[in-house]
Amino acid sequence: MIPTAATSTPLSQSxxxxxxxxCAFGTVEAVRNVxxxxxxxxxxxxxxxxxxGKTTILRLIGGLEELQTxxxxxxxxxxxxxxxxxxxxLPWRNIRDNVALPLELAGVATSERRARALEALExxxxxxxxxxxxxxxxxxxxxxxxxxxxxxxxxxxLLLDEPFGxxxxxxxxxxxxxxxKLWEAERCTTILVTHSIPEAAFLAERIVxxxxxxxxxxxxxxxxxxxxxxxxxxxxDLGACVRRASDALLRxxxxxxx
Amino acid sequence: xxxxxxSNASRSVADQPAMRAFAAYGVPCLAAAGAxxxxxxxxxxxxxxxxxxxxxxxxxxxFTEQPSLYLSATAETALCAALGFAIAAAGGIALASALxxxxxxxxxxxxxxxxxxxxxxxxxxxxxxxxxGYGRPSIIACATIVSIFPVIANTLAGLxxxxxxxxxxxxxxxxxxxxxxxxxALPSSVPSILTGLRIAAGLATIGTIAGEFIxxxxxxxGVLITSNLRSSQTAAVxxxxxxxxxxxxxxxxxxxxxxxxVLSRWLRGR
Numbered sequence: 001m002i003p004t005a006a007t008s009t010p011l012s013q014s015x016x017x018x019x020x021x022x023c024a025f026g027t028v029e030a031v032r033n034v035x036x037x038x039x040x041x042x043x044x045x046x047x048x049x050x051x052x053g054k055t056t057i058l059r060l061i062g063g064l065e066e067l068q069t070x071x072x073x074x075x076x077x078x079x080x081x082x083x084x085x086x087x088x089x090l091p092w093r094n095i096r097d098n099v100a101l102p103l104e105l106a107g108v109a110t111s112e113r114r115a116r117a118l119e120a121l122e123x124x125x126x127x128x129x130x131x132x133x134x135x136x137x138x139x140x141x142x143x144x145x146x147x148x149x150x151x152x153x154x155x156x157x158l159l160l161d162e163p164f165g166x167x168x169x170x171x172x173x174x175x176x177x178x179x180x181k182l183w184e185a186e187r188c189t190t191i192l193v194t195h196s197i198p199e200a201a202f203l204a205e206r207i208v209x210x211x212x213x214x215x216x217x218x219x220x221x222x223x224x225x226x227x228x229x230x231x232x233x234x235x236x237d238l239g240a241c242v243r244r245a246s247d248a249l250l251r252x253x254x255x256x257x258x
Numbered sequence: 259x260x261x262x263x264x265s266n267a268s269r270s271v272a273d274q275p276a277m278r279a280f281a282a283y284g285v286p287c288l289a290a291a292g293a294x295x296x297x298x299x300x301x302x303x304x305x306x307x308x309x310x311x312x313x314x315x316x317x318x319x320x321f322t323e324q325p326s327l328y329l330s331a332t333a334e335t336a337l338c339a340a341l342g343f344a345i346a347a348a349g350g351i352a353l354a355s356a357l358x359x360x361x362x363x364x365x366x367x368x369x370x371x372x373x374x375x376x377x378x379x380x381x382x383x384x385x386x387x388x389x390x391g392y393g394r395p396s397i398i399a400c401a402t403i404v405s406i407f408p409v410i411a412n413t414l415a416g417l418x419x420x421x422x423x424x425x426x427x428x429x430x431x432x433x434x435x436x437x438x439x440x441x442x443a444l445p446s447s448v449p450s451i452l453t454g455l456r457i458a459a460g461l462a463t464i465g466t467i468a469g470e471f472i473x474x475x476x477x478x479x480g481v482l483i484t485s486n487l488r489s490s491q492t493a494a495v496x497x498x499x500x501x502x503x504x505x506x507x508x509x510x511x512x513x514x515x516x517x518x519x520v521l522s523r524w525l526r527g528r
Binding site for chain 1: 448
């Protein structure tokens with residue numbers, strides 16, 4: 001299947017809705033009038049130039065930044081998983097107890113949370129390292145642990161702030177594959193911030209291209225992975241999708257400089 | 259052999275258990291032996307009198323003449339120093355914790371804690387004798403007052419200096435203020451707390467000896483120092499001072515050992 005034309009998700013079907021959202025830090029305007037919907041169980045990638053406000057949008061959705069203008073609708077009961085650019089593991093805890101942290105804070109009994117932490121670690125192929133400490137793990141293994149921690153409370157919304165950005169290409173691709181498998185199994189609403197358009201096209205169903213700061217939506221591109229059927233799309237389809245997203249991004253950069 | 263294999267070879271030699279043990283214990287022992295040799299050498303070479311600088315053997319002789327007197331004095335000083343240190347550690351950590359949780363009172367109370375650091379002990383010690391009388395309570399109070407400030411300051415710095423990224427993680431996981439304090443701020447501040455405790459360990463011994471100069475009703479090391487000073491027994495003064503230093507080393511060593519055990523699991527990663 002050839003990638004379809006850019007479409008906006010109807011807000012009525014969205015589990016998360018941003019309408020006319022703007023955000024500024026002092027005199028620096030980070031996000032301007034962004035309206036976006038994220039359908040239940042969808043996988044969306046936000047791409048844009050460095051410092052354009054991608055992370056700010058993710059942090060607004062996660063409640064880490066205060067909404068200044070516009071509205072944000074998200075079911076308050078929807079559990080949230082968040083993976084940051086760094087693993088953010090507690091150095092004094094072993095990997096199992098790091099992964100179990102969200103359950104611990106939710107008051108889940110020790111035996112249950114340990115069992116679920118091991119399950120989550122198995123899903124990211126890290127069960128062997130359960131009793132090791134963060135300093136004993138490689139960068140890729142730490143990021144796997146961070147993904148396991150984000151998934152352990154079976155979140156309905158998963159927010160990923162360029163979690164693999166600092167890793168080498170091979171590890172990054174390996175973790176991309178693991179993430180896609182996890183998403184296909186869990187089907188939670190996933191929003192990924194990334195600099196890499198190929199990574200966005202490979203992982204997400206939809207790419208939202210943002211302008212240089214202040215972030216505005218300049219294009220929404222549906223990717224071939226939407227079909228879930230590898231036989232119906234080709235590398236050429238993926239390439240076309242990457243090209244369209246790149247073109248939109250370059251156009252937005254050129255317009256911002258004009 | 260290339261550079262890399264050379265460095266690997268040298269690392270493997272340094273990693274051998276015997277070499278590690280020598281580095282940990284042998285080197286400090288050699289340094290102590292060197293200091294004693296230097297002391298003896300200065301005395302012989304410059305012909306310093308016994309009154310100004312007794313020989314190491316004279317000091318040892320002073321100790322072996324009355325070992326029970328020195329040992330009981332050391333035990334008494336060590337007890338007061340340990341108790342003063344323990345009160346300073348517990349009180350300092352508790353006070354700093356309260357100040358970090360209730361930021362409003364921090365502004366009022368923290369400047370007052372500076373008094374512990376600013377008021378000269380020699381001025382306050384007589385007051386302690388008036389309040390607590392002659393004996394252990396006054397001496398322990400002296401040790402506590404001298405050693406509590408580094409514990410408060412370092413604990414507070416550790417509690418305030420937690421990783422902003424980890425704090426954000428706790429926010430997104432819905433942790434409350436007290437939970438974040440208990441599960442993030444306190445464990446994060448352990449290295450700072452241990453630094454404060456190490457400083458306090460030495461100061462507690464100093465405070466104890468100073469307190470003993472003024473407020474003791476027994477014969478601890480502080481009293482032996484002053485009485486031997488009056489009778490010009492310099493070797494005996496040296497013996498008492500060295501034993502006081504041993505008390506300080508023992509306290510410091512205990513805290514360092516505790517720190518090594520507590521931090522060994524994760525400090526290696528930093």
